[in-house]
Amino acid sequence: MQALAKKNIPFIFLAVISVFWAFYYQSPNALNGHGVEKPEWLLLIDGLVVLPILCFWFVKDKKEAAIKAVAYSCLIILLGSFVISESSKVVWPYLESLRYLAIATFIVLEITTILTVFFAIKASLTKEQDPDLAISRPIERILGKGAISSLLSFEARVWTYALFSKKIKQQNFIGDSHFSCHKKDGAQSNQLGFILIILFELPAMHLLLHFLWSPFAANFTTALTLLGLVFFIAEYKAIAIRPISIVPDSIIVRYGIWNPLRIALSEIAHVQPNSIFIRRSGNVNRFNLSGNPNVEIKLNSGKLIYLGVDSPNEFILAIEKYREKLL
Numbered sequence: 001m002q003a004l005a006k007k008n009i010p011f012i013f014l015a016v017i018s019v020f021w022a023f024y025y026q027s028p029n030a031l032n033g034h035g036v037e038k039p040e041w042l043l044l045i046d047g048l049v050v051l052p053i054l055c056f057w058f059v060k061d062k063k064e065a066a067i068k069a070v071a072y073s074c075l076i077i078l079l080g081s082f083v084i085s086e087s088s089k090v091v092w093p094y095l096e097s098l099r100y101l102a103i104a105t106f107i108v109l110e111i112t113t114i115l116t117v118f119f120a121i122k123a124s125l126t127k128e129q130d131p132d133l134a135i136s137r138p139i140e141r142i143l144g145k146g147a148i149s150s151l152l153s154f155e156a157r158v159w160t161y162a163l164f165s166k167k168i169k170q171q172n173f174i175g176d177s178h179f180s181c182h183k184k185d186g187a188q189s190n191q192l193g194f195i196l197i198i199l200f201e202l203p204a205m206h207l208l209l210h211f212l213w214s215p216f217a218a219n220f221t222t223a224l225t226l227l228g229l230v231f232f233i234a235e236y237k238a239i240a241i242r243p244i245s246i247v248p249d250s251i252i253v254r255y256g257i258w259n260p261l262r263i264a265l266s267e268i269a270h271v272q273p274n275s276i277f278i279r280r281s282g283n284v285n286r287f288n289l290s291g292n293p294n295v296e297i298k299l300n301s302g303k304l305i306y307l308g309v310d311s312p313n314e315f316i317l318a319i320e321k322y323r324e325k326l327l
Helices: 002-007 009-026 041-058 062-083 092-126 131-143 147-167 184-212 215-241 312-326
Strands: 177-179 244-247 250-253 261-264 268-273 284-287 295-299 304-307
Touching: 009 041, 009 062, 041 062, 062 092, 062 147, 131 147, 147 215, 177 312, 184 215, 244 312, 268 312, 295 312
Parallel strands: 284 304
Antiparallel strands: 177 244, 244 250, 250 261, 268 295, 295 304
16 A cells, blocks of 8 residues: 555646646735746646656666556646746747647557557467456556556557467366356346347447437447447456466456456355345455356455356365365
8 A cells, every 4th residue: 555655646746736836926925926927837847857856766667667658757747738828938948849740659559569569469369378467468568567558558458369369279268177157147148138239229329320410420329439439348268268277376357358367266265055135335346247146256355356267166165175185
């Protein structure tokens, strides 16, 4: 928790100085001589000197620190272009002109990264490696492990299962025992029904928005809906392919396209069947689409993990056998 708090200090600093300097430049007050003195160098030092230093000081992963420093600096430049009056800008117009170079560089890097990751994932999948590792390793090789790589791994998993699901074989996943979860209470069938509903209503919604609101609103909403549809199609395919697996020392929970969760067997207090509805809370993780989850895993920390699997009794027995081997 302490490391996480330190990692967030640059963002907290960004939020504080954004509010403070927006107030300073936009309103006459005692700090700026009631609107007489509003020099740009004050925001320049805080946003483009102190903030990047904090990023590199508090973020251990230097790649992530560099990305955050550049992103936060761009936000500060954008803020300054709105809050600093034109009469007070000396250096700022030159900084603003850099945004076109930053946008072009960002687009080139994004396209390069996407193509690199795409071909790396495709090559890894053909080598019969664990599909999760085939997706995450090329991204982590470029960005390192962290929140950004986890987010990009999730996004890459969405497109991989949406476009290349036929290349992914369940037997290539790491694990001694695999358990499925797509048949429970018709989970995958319900997903297919939801996808069909979206497809049927999409043309009608587009026409309605086009004539009652505006063509832009119709196109924008349709584009967002299609992106959401990609997610649902990937989830529909992934839930039948990605198993919940048991290895000698842990359980690997893969559910749909979400990032895998590894549960150490030594951290499990008990495993038991469940048949009741479970509400969401900060102490509960649920991996279940339809009906009530049928397996409860309680950790030594008190955290509860609920799963919906196709064969709950066999799954619980398998866990107990592996736990007995550790004793």
